[in-house]
Amino acid sequence: MPSHYVLTLSCPDRPGIVNAVTGHLLRFEGNILDAQQYNDLETDRFFMRTVFALESGAIDALRDTFATLADGFGMRWSLRDRDVPRRVMLLASKFDHCLADVLYRWRIGELPMDITGVVSNHPRETYQYLGLDGIPFHYLPVTKGRKQEQEAQLLALIESTGTELVVLARYMQVLSESLATRLAGRCINIHHSFLPGFKGARPYHAAHARGVKLIGATAHFITADLDEGPIIEQDTQRVSHHDTPQDLIRIGRDIERRVLAQALRYWLDDRILLNGHRTVVFAV
Amino acid sequence: MPSHYVLTLSCPDRPGIVNAVTGHLLRFEGNILDAQQYNDLETDRFFMRTVFALESGAIDALRDTFATLADGFGMRWSLRDRDVPRRVMLLASKFDHCLADVLYRWRIGELPMDITGVVSNHPRETYQYLGLDGIPFHYLPVTKGRKQEQEAQLLALIESTGTELVVLARYMQVLSESLATRLAGRCINIHHSFLPGFKGARPYHAAHARGVKLIGATAHFITADLDEGPIIEQDTQRVSHHDTPQDLIRIGRDIERRVLAQALRYWLDDRILLNGHRTVVFAV
Amino acid sequence: MPSHYVLTLSCPDRPGIVNAVTGHLLRFEGNILDAQQYNDLETDRFFMRTVFALESGAIDALRDTFATLADGFGMRWSLRDRDVPRRVMLLASKFDHCLADVLYRWRIGELPMDITGVVSNHPRETYQYLGLDGIPFHYLPVTKGRKQEQEAQLLALIESTGTELVVLARYMQVLSESLATRLAGRCINIHHSFLPGFKGARPYHAAHARGVKLIGATAHFITADLDEGPIIEQDTQRVSHHDTPQDLIRIGRDIERRVLAQALRYWLDDRILLNGHRTVVFAV
Amino acid sequence: MPSHYVLTLSCPDRPGIVNAVTGHLLRFEGNILDAQQYNDLETDRFFMRTVFALESGAIDALRDTFATLADGFGMRWSLRDRDVPRRVMLLASKFDHCLADVLYRWRIGELPMDITGVVSNHPRETYQYLGLDGIPFHYLPVTKGRKQEQEAQLLALIESTGTELVVLARYMQVLSESLATRLAGRCINIHHSFLPGFKGARPYHAAHARGVKLIGATAHFITADLDEGPIIEQDTQRVSHHDTPQDLIRIGRDIERRVLAQALRYWLDDRILLNGHRTVVFAV
Numbered sequence A, B, C, D: 001m002p003s004h005y006v007l008t009l010s011c012p013d014r015p016g017i018v019n020a021v022t023g024h025l026l027r028f029e030g031n032i033l034d035a036q037q038y039n040d041l042e043t044d045r046f047f048m049r050t051v052f053a054l055e056s057g058a059i060d061a062l063r064d065t066f067a068t069l070a071d072g073f074g075m076r077w078s079l080r081d082r083d084v085p086r087r088v089m090l091l092a093s094k095f096d097h098c099l100a101d102v103l104y105r106w107r108i109g110e111l112p113m114d115i116t117g118v119v120s121n122h123p124r125e126t127y128q129y130l131g132l133d134g135i136p137f138h139y140l141p142v143t144k145g146r147k148q149e150q151e152a153q154l155l156a157l158i159e160s161t162g163t164e165l166v167v168l169a170r171y172m173q174v175l176s177e178s179l180a181t182r183l184a185g186r187c188i189n190i191h192h193s194f195l196p197g198f199k200g201a202r203p204y205h206a207a208h209a210r211g212v213k214l215i216g217a218t219a220h221f222i223t224a225d226l227d228e229g230p231i232i233e234q235d236t237q238r239v240s241h242h243d244t245p246q247d248l249i250r251i252g253r254d255i256e257r258r259v260l261a262q263a264l265r266y267w268l269d270d271r272i273l274l275n276g277h278r279t280v281v282f283a284v
Helices: A017-027 A056-073 A097-107 A147-160 A177-182 A203-210 A245-268 B017-027 B056-073 B097-107 B147-160 B177-182 B203-210 B245-268 C017-027 C056-073 C097-107 C147-160 C177-182 C203-210 C245-268 D017-027 D056-073 D097-107 D147-160 D177-182 D203-210 D245-268
Strands: A002-012 A031-040 A045-055 A076-081 A086-092 A113-120 A137-139 A165-168 A187-191 A214-221 A231-238 A272-275 A278-281 B002-012 B031-040 B045-055 B076-081 B086-092 B113-120 B137-139 B165-168 B187-191 B214-221 B231-238 B272-275 B278-281 C002-012 C031-040 C045-055 C076-081 C086-092 C113-120 C137-139 C165-168 C187-191 C214-221 C231-238 C272-275 C278-281 D002-012 D031-040 D045-055 D076-081 D086-092 D113-120 D137-139 D165-168 D187-191 D214-221 D231-238 D272-275 D278-281
Touching (some): A002 A017, A017 A031, A031 D031, A045 A056, A045 A272, A097 A113, A097 A245, A097 C097, A113 A147, A147 A177, A165 A245, A187 A245, A203 A245, A214 A245, A214 B231, A231 A245, A231 A278, A245 A272, B002 B017, B017 B045, B017 B056, B017 C017, B045 B056, B045 B272, B086 B097, B086 B147, B097 B245, B113 B147, B147 B177, B165 B245, B187 B245, B203 B245, B214 B245, B231 B278, C002 C056, C017 C031, C017 C056, C045 C056, C045 C272, C086 C097, C086 C147, C097 C245, C113 C147, C147 C177, C165 C245, C203 C245, C214 C245, C214 D231, C231 C245, C231 C278, D002 D272, D017 D031, D017 D056, D045 D056, D045 D272, D086 D147, D097 D113, D113 D147, D165 D245, D231 D245, D231 D278
Parallel strands (some): A086 A113, A086 A165, A113 A137, A165 A187, B086 B165, B113 B137, B165 B187, C086 C113, C086 C165, C113 C137, D086 D113, D165 D187
Antiparallel strands (some): A002 A076, A031 A045, A272 A278, B002 B045, B002 B076, B214 B231, B272 B278, C002 C076, C031 C045, C187 C214, C214 C231, C272 C278, D002 D045, D002 D076, D031 D045, D272 D278
8 A cells, every 4th residue: 555755855956866866766666646846057956846656665665775865966855754744833922813724724634734732922712713622722921031931931842742843823923043043944934024025023014104005925934034034935915005004904914824824835745945045835 | 079187186184075176066067977085094185086077168267266176175186188198208228128018008099198209328229129100219328427417418308398207117227316306206117126125226136036936016206215206006926936037037027017007007097196105096 | 973874875877966965964064084986887877985974963864864865866875884783694514614714804803793693504513613602503404305494494584683694605505596586685605716607516627627727716696597696706816737626626715715705895894886787896 | 069958748657757758868968957747647647848958969869769768658749959949920910919019029039939920811011010020921811701712821821931830819810610620739829808708709898798807818729619729828807897898908908918928938938738628837
């Protein structure tokens, strides 16, 4: 009975990579179901994602021998069983539209993952209509002068639960440089503007003041450099002079939850590869 | 035989404005064909645009008496015969996609205006395939140390031709503060980014370097403060990691010409009113 | 202390309508906050929506005298206190993404209305994660041969609860011609295709079979003529050859809930006027 | 000195295809620059597009030996030198916005092709502002009772000029079943509606009558079955009750030229593969 695996890799470009990889899969009788490649001609770096079917018993041997091949090409790579759900922690705050949306999509099977917990600086009752039953909830308030302590608790939770991805679903707290660095590459934030426009706080008020005719949202990996992390997904929507900052906030909620859900879906499907401070997203 | 007129106005908000205006039109047997209003609750300012039909002979009397009414409300206003085409000058440079697009739309009747001239810092032959026959062309090269002189020639042209609007159709020259100030409110520029992101030169290269997932363009009025003028129209389009800066430039051409044409159409149709450093655009 | 009212009307076009209406409001010291007009030159019919502030005590007198004015112009009109929430009933089925979305938006105040009940042909447990606490729920299964009986119960519910609008939030049941006729103009359906393409059942499978490059959704008023009612709102999204019918269903969920919520928001805000078998939607 | 080639193929899916193809390229020291694959799980058919660099002298040997490999897999395939421009004929009528747009893009290098001719049922003067200098023009009027004769002339032109693709740039003439069949797979039409909605003539009037809130355009291959050919590209744009049929025609021009240019670009870049009566479009 075959299982499905997804292999992602990047390495310096040179002839023969695809042939070597597909030859390796073939040797173990793996059957490729989907594949994307990309050559970044600017950096001369090669990126690949392959989904393949394989008799479950053969994966360990394939993985072990692939390591040797990967070394030869200088690959950064990952090989994952698609039937093992990823472990994701959701951080939220008062505005819970992104949290509610992710939970709903997860519940109907649109986002295949294990939720290792919902963490908030607001108590559980805040989310009484979101159907949190059965999901671990952690109330970690951020109080003056004790942010370091709160972040230590958060990090302990992340580690003890085997969390692979942290999602800042409008968490509204700036992570310390130390925590941001620690979570680099495994923490996605939704920023409520079309970056790099309107960095920082209150972007909808800033957008209104500037009189823009479209607003947007950006899902990006967190780095120590605030609002500068690698962008995963963005979208925009038309607004007009009629729209007050409150209208922009309302319209923005729709963009935010759509963009975050898309980014999360890409991540769960191993479609995002880092390319320096940018991303390669194999969208289809 | 009735003519069509368009009345635009803005003034401090207070009860009775619409009633007074419509009453005035009614007194002259004007028939309203289209009307838009907007109250800016933030600044308590009122904006209105009305298209009406009127026996041609009556317009002078209507206008004279309206002036008194307008004074009473503290209005900034404009009353224009729609059958008198606006006078527009087009400034272009080496990249002629916006120029070509505006000329095509003008020729098939989509942009009803009189073109008072095409001005370029490149010679006429540059545009040999654009069908410039019958359109005054002015070759005004910008040479080192003589920008002031060139701008003086340009301004003389604008004034002598009775130009009402100057369109910077990818003109690629930064106007001096003095000229920008002089043309404030009657000069539209197309900027090749989704402002306020990527101000300044080479925005597509900057967008590529930042790894954004959408690019855009912005049509705005020119002010002395570069890239900070009131925004009229913007649009964006999806791009991906595959797209090189050259691809972004190609994709951007489509956005630029679409956004500029839309802004120009709004202007010709008296749909744009200034609201401080923002615009009210009565789009429909 | 002033209240806010919204007046909508349509009538045969003729000079003086706006002046008469604004004059009437002025007489009662009503202050116009927002206004839209539209002349349909094809049918020579005039449409208007006005939001105004008025001392609460004055509304009855204003309404009574307006009736006379309205008769003179042959108006169909409605005058509503914005502080009195509309009464809306939600009909759902197994697929609950539209229901969940409407409930969430209602809960955070985005859709100001009273929910008179949720009706489904599936039992209450189906929606256990949607936070139905405090909302009347009615399980009205549709069983073979008893559709007429079920519809009678439904209609009784609609009438006894003073429901003003029925929302078919992916209800998945075709209303009988008799019920559809009865609810004409006060029942909104979300159809999971970009009408008039792909009428009828399984539109995503039909879209996939045809190989379209965009899919869409349509919110429309129900009429006896299936999938032919007046369209209120539509939207589309890009898909590709990679997308299976299941992918289209997933992508479609996002479009459906967005389009339905927009249509409902327009309705609650009295922005939709019927114009024969089409709609006038004063979107801004 | 290496040249760039593009190889496209489709065949029944089975393990080893990518490995065999990449192995073959590797044997001739071809270097893959870009590659896309797609498995249609419904039909179990595999599609692939590969761009590679190769020393020019090696291409004939590579091609000859590839034929054997291709036979083994039952491939339909094409191998093309990217430096040899494709030969394209443009058919136009009175509405010349698509023709003007394609010509402009071709002139600035956006659409690398040889134009084998412009054919119209209107005389050359019709297009005097489009800069046709140097492009063969053929005036082939369609007159009553002589359509068969006109089509024979057209077909002779297509054949004698070695035309690989015929573009119906709003040609406004329905090809006979015989000619449509003859040109199947090598003739692209732009239809001015979002198919399958509003087939046939006057789609913008039909869209207006139905009151849709978006209009669209569709680029598709021509088949004997009118408006039913494989869809290549589509797009839509928002309209409102304000828009008359004339407005829809104006807005539609922008969609049509954008959609047609995109489809043509895909074709010139060998990104479109037929999959029954649908297409696989390797868009990036």
